[in-house]
Amino acid sequence: MHSAATTVPTGTVEDLVRVGLLEVSADCHIHPTAVFLVADMLGTRRSIILGARVTISAFVVVHGGTRIGPDVHLGHHAIVGEPEYGYAMRNLYRGEGAATTIGAGSVVRAGAVIYADVQLGDNVMIGHNALLRTGVRVGSGSQLAANITVERGTRIGDGVRCSPGSHLTAETFVGDRVFLGAGVRTINDKQLIWRDPVHERPLEPPTFETGCRVGSGAVLLAGITVGAGALVGAGSVVTHDVPAGTIVYGVPARRYGWVSP
Structure with a gap:
């Protein structure tokens, strides 16, 4: 010693x-x-x-x-x-x-x-x-x-970059080589019910699959999956799953193309 x-x-x-x-x-x-x-x-x-x-x-x-x-x-x-x-x-x-x-x-x-x-x-x-x-x-x-705030039980893979001021809600899954811009917000509760055991439902955190990229200021609602290699534009509000390899942006986010290989 x-x-x-x-x-x-x-x-x-x-x-x-x-x-x-x-x-x-x-x-x-x-x-x-x-x-x-x-x-x-x-x-x-x-x-x-x-x-x-x-x-x-x-x-x-x-x-x-x-x-x-x-x-x-x-x-x-x-x-x-x-x-x-x-x-x-x-x-x-x-x-x-x-x-x-x-x-x-x-x-x-x-x-x-x-x-x-x-x-x-x-x-x-x-x-x-x-x-x-x-x-x-x-x-x-x-x-x-x-x-950055990373809540309980979140899993983050290898080679991930999370930029300043972002929030990963409890039990979020972030795959390898994901890039999250600054101020990204995630949600895992569709009902917004707190401390009510009668009405509470299981949490539904978002999933970021391998190599996807999410621009600064994006908000992802509960249960959303961003597919592998997909690109989410800055400031988007993502209300539905994003298929692998697609480009989405807007409020609400819509598909506008495909990520170049």
Whole structure:
């Protein structure tokens, strides 16, 4: 643990290392203001593992159960492994921690919040003030830009680009190599019913199939599928499925052609 090039503050970090709740690999750099919270709100303690050459910047908070791969950078004020607490998405969460994984070579920029049970692949880029809620999965090489919100259970494939300010509603599926412009909005509830167990219906999140592209400011209604390779114009309101390889735009969006091979 204590190679000559490893920088750790005295006190809490070394106490955690000594009792086996924090593993720090060689050449890590941990700012003295970083905080490691190994116990969740129910009192369950989970260990934290830092791979080689991890950088943890000022005022970062890392929760128990987090596994950080080698060559990862956590920017100032980032939070990783935050336990979910309170009512959300038809469930009541008790503040229970879970395994959280940050893949090798990934960058989590300043102010980002990553909840417990999130898994990031290798070489993922998470932008400033991004929010990833419980159960999100992000494939290798994907980029989620600043101020994006990714709700619970969303699945994002490899090589995806999500531009700033977009919102992916709970349980959205985003296939490999999808491009989403800035300010894209998604909906998963056709009835707009909240906290009414008598009338609530299953959520119907949208699906973005492999290689499709969605322009900035587009809105996709519940249950919509954007087919593989399709192109949705900026500012469109998508009310019906978009067939693979087609070009649609407008309010409501209509088909106007085919994507050139």
